[in-house]
Amino acid sequence: MNKKLYSPEELDFNAFNKIGKEWMLISAYSENAHPDKKYNTMTASWGGVGVLWNKNVFFCFVRPQRFTKKFIDDSDTVTLSFFGEEYKPALTKCGRTSGKDTDKIAEAGLTAVIQDGSVFFEQAKLTVVGKKLFAQYMDENSFIDKSLIGTCYPDKDYHMVYVCEIKEIYGE
Numbered sequence: 001m002n003k004k005l006y007s008p009e010e011l012d013f014n015a016f017n018k019i020g021k022e023w024m025l026i027s028a029y030s031e032n033a034h035p036d037k038k039y040n041t042m043t044a045s046w047g048g049v050g051v052l053w054n055k056n057v058f059f060c061f062v063r064p065q066r067f068t069k070k071f072i073d074d075s076d077t078v079t080l081s082f083f084g085e086e087y088k089p090a091l092t093k094c095g096r097t098s099g100k101d102t103d104k105i106a107e108a109g110l111t112a113v114i115q116d117g118s119v120f121f122e123q124a125k126l127t128v129v130g131k132k133l134f135a136q137y138m139d140e141n142s143f144i145d146k147s148l149i150g151t152c153y154p155d156k157d158y159h160m161v162y163v164c165e166i167k168e169i170y171g172e
């Protein structure tokens, strides 16, 4: 597992590449979300980092049907994990199958480590630990460009928006 702790100011992080092109895993641990499983993860390519409420934050978007959402909602923390390009197939797997049905983490060749109630991966190059500050479903009425509803939400499964304060950053 990565050991070195960075401050957000030290990070060389281009969200357009790291999130949009290389993708990330959103993960959470919970004792109560499921009788057998204690954590889950899912691939995401939408999200960002920035500053809000005088805090360094990341934000991510999770549709209601994601199994991972149960764990996020029952956890105080969420992690974002970033990997080298050799793990793109693993991220593809975690973005196409649900932890509800399979042990996709093992099938993807990833090893999860739980530390202080947060999910880390041995193979990750960078892990950002966030404390949940805000969660709200996107409201259909708030879309100014209504064409987004047709293109991104034909099933009206509007994302939950999570804003998390960045608490720790582990890298190589």
Ligand SMILES: Cc1cc2nc3c(=O)[nH]c(=O)nc-3n(C[C@H](O)[C@H](O)[C@H](O)COP(=O)(O)O)c2cc1C
Pocket: 023, 040, 041, 042, 043, 044, 045, 046, 047, 061, 062, 063, 065, 066, 067, 068, 069, 091, 092, 094, 095, 096, 097, 098, 099, 100
């Ligand atoms: C490249 C890629 C990006 C994705 N981005 C998101 C996202 O930002 N938000 C989301 O809710 N689902 C996203 N998904 C879909 C989830 O990763 C996918 O539905 C996953 O199987 C959910 O797993 P779970 O049911 O175990 O939580 C993405 C999938 C891929 C392949």
